Amino acid sequence: MKTAVVVFPGSNCDRDLAVALETVTGVKPAMVWHGDTDLPDGLGVIAVPGGFSYGDYLRCGAIAARSPIMRAVAEAAGRGTPVLGVCNGFQVLTEAGLLPGALMRNAGLSFVCRDVALTVANGDTAFTRGYADGERVSFPVAHHDGNYFADADTLDRLEGEGRVAFRYGEPVNGSARDIAGIVNAAGNVLGMMPHPERRIEAAHGGTDGRRLFEGLLETVGA
């Protein structure tokens, strides 16, 4: 399966994501620069990495979301290509309007960098089929702005439609309803603050994250 990782100035998890994707697909992802206007053809997955794109200027992800490549990412998402945004990638996807809500400064104001307990809130999405509903997993988080916000109607809709993919199993950042990751209405775009790509080998301290990439591969059927 062909995959791509979008790279912005200030991305710093792009290579981790590339390693994770290559580990499960056996194919090196294309690294696509933010200033490009086109993505390679026939992509099975597009990944938007963590980091501090454009130095987090204006708002986290705000400038990256308006970069040329994001128009191509939005078009591909519209055609049903799975798009995974992790950490800053989640912020970029909300700023780009591909996911609802916004990620605000952590309620405790501190940068949170540690392993956190998560619950798989819906094990039946294109991204979470490698997990059981309600399964507890542990992923690292490393963010200053992971406090998910959306109005009550949007939150109710996300819950009602099974679009909350991951929930924090402990207090982390003040996120509304402990939301750690959500999918779009069509189910092909996932944004999450925790880092599955940092949990793909035993040497990382666990392999809980690997099943996300394996599940995605199964979904795409390549």
Added chain:
Amino acid sequence: MKLRIFVTLKPGVLDPQGRAIHHALGSLGFAGVEDVRAGKLIEMQVADDTDDAAIDAMCRQLLANTVIENFRVERA
């Protein structure tokens, strides 16, 4: 033309920065501060014939995230 664009969090959206400032003012001994909300001021120099619709579009498409923020434009 000079524009001053004030971007503020919508009422009801938690403002941890404002809360920290509030707390620090209290630590300095300033009594009577009831609430603090922090926002942004963006100053821009634009062509004199820039119309309101264009300014509004700039605010909505980039300068403010209308999911969480309001904006107000002041022409100087």
